[in-house]
Amino acid sequence: MRDEKALETLTQLLGVGGFEKEVRQWIEKEAAPYADEMATDAMGNLIVLKKGTKGPSAKKLMFIAHMDEIGFMVKKIEEDGRLRVCNMGWNWAGSAYNSRVRFRNGIHGVVGCVGWIEDAKNDVGKLFIDIGAISKKDAEKYVKLGDVCGYWGPYIELTNDRICAKTLDDRIGCYQLLMALKENDGTYPNDIYYVFGVQEELGCRGSGPAAERIRPDIGIAVDVTPAHDYPCDLEGSNCVDGGIGIKICDPSVVSDEGVVEAMIECCEKNAIPYQREVIDKGGTDSSSMNVSCMGVKTGGIVVVTRYPHCQSAVASKKDIEAGVDLITAFSKYQFE
Numbered sequence: 244m245r246d247e248k249a250l251e252t253l254t255q256l257l258g259v260g261g262f263e264k265e266v267r268q269w270i271e272k273e274a275a276p277y278a279d280e281m282a283t284d285a286m287g288n289l290i291v292l293k294k295g296t297k298g299p300s301a302k303k304l305m306f307i308a309h310m311d312e313i314g315f316m317v318k319k320i321e322e323d324g325r326l327r328v329c330n331m332g333w334n335w336a337g338s339a340y341n342s343r344v345r346f347r348n349g350i351h352g353v354v355g356c357v358g359w360i361e362d363a364k365n366d367v368g369k370l371f372i373d374i375g376a377i378s379k380k381d382a383e384k385y386v387k388l389g390d391v392c393g394y395w396g397p398y399i400e401l402t403n404d405r406i407c408a409k410t411l412d413d414r415i416g417c418y419q420l421l422m423a424l425k426e427n428d429g430t431y432p433n434d435i436y437y438v439f440g441v442q443e444e445l446g447c448r449g450s451g452p453a454a455e456r457i458r459p460d461i462g463i464a465v466d467v468t469p470a471h472d473y474p475c476d477l478e479g480s481n482c483v484d485g486g487i488g489i490k491i492c493d494p495s496v497v498s499d500e501g502v503v504e505a506m507i508e509c510c511e512k513n514a515i516p517y518q519r520e521v522i523d524k525g526g527t528d529s530s531s532m533n534v535s536c537m538g539v540k541t542g543g544i545v546v547v548t549r550y551p552h553c554q555s556a557v558a559s560k561k562d563i564e565a566g567v568d569l570i571t572a573f574s575k576y577q578f579e
């Protein structure tokens with residue numbers, strides 16, 4: 244990998260939707276030496292511009308990876324010190340159950356359930372967080388209503404160059420954009436906007452406003468996508484180690500045909516392994532970019548992950564690196 248330590252560090256940061264500051268500050272520091280211009284908008288999107296060689300006639304390419312992760316927000320503190328929570332993004336009650344979480348002030352907790360997890364029927368309202376507090380008064384010393392927590396757990400290596408970590412969705416994308424920015428030497432024809440977005444998990448809220456500001460010719464969401472190559476509740480053709488995913492369609496967007504063709508050309512010319520991605524559940528920031536401005540041509544570059552939206556997502560280093568290769572190749576593409 245180009246810089247595995249950077250990916251590991253990114254996965255260990257905490258940035259639940261609307262509270263991405265810790266992630267943004269780290270990326271800002273890393274990106275600053277390579278940026279021509281850098282700005283954070285009112286929502287918290289970090290926009291990094293690396294200019295191309297064509298001046299005012301350059302095409303504007305916007306890549307966006309979201310900094311936010313799924314998590315929970317405290318909505319009630321019970322008399323016995325348990326924290327009742329609501330979803331910040333889509334958590335499966337079953338995979339959240341018995342997971343460890345961390346609050347922004349460093350307090351840790353474990354996710355419990357008021358009865359059989361099977362009876363929770365995926366209702367996060369049936370879950371609670373145990374921070375070790377012995378009463379409501381005690382718990383209030385550590386947390387207050389509106390505090391957010393995300394999953395906690397180390398970054399580990401599995402066999403066959405596969406990794407497991409929390410928040411691979413979408414710190415993989417943040418890592419890929421950062422690596423692509425670092426290798427952009429300013430000789431590309433296109434102006435490249437590397438955007439580290441907010442609140443994707445809350446309904447793709449950050450990417451539309453970021454696109455309005457940039458007014459890109461093409462917008463690309465750089466994200467993860469669920470795998471279909473193991474027994475699970477989804478069906479499709481996405482494979483871990485199948486190469487970088489080129490988004491064709493999901494329920495929220497249809498990629499621009501020309502963008503897909505250009506991506507495939509980039510992969511074939513540069514021997515980058517790729518797979519065509521079609522999913523019938525989920526979506527990415529492509530959707531809101533697509534319908535922003537007067538309409539934007541969009542596409543997606545996605546890494547196939549197993550066990551998404553839990554503390555132990557799994558992905559392949561080879562797919563991740565192929566994604567950086569594709570972002571770089573596409574950034575240099577000569578558009579008509």
Ligand SMILES: [Zn+2]
Nearest residue numbers: 412413466467
């Ligand atoms: Zn995502």
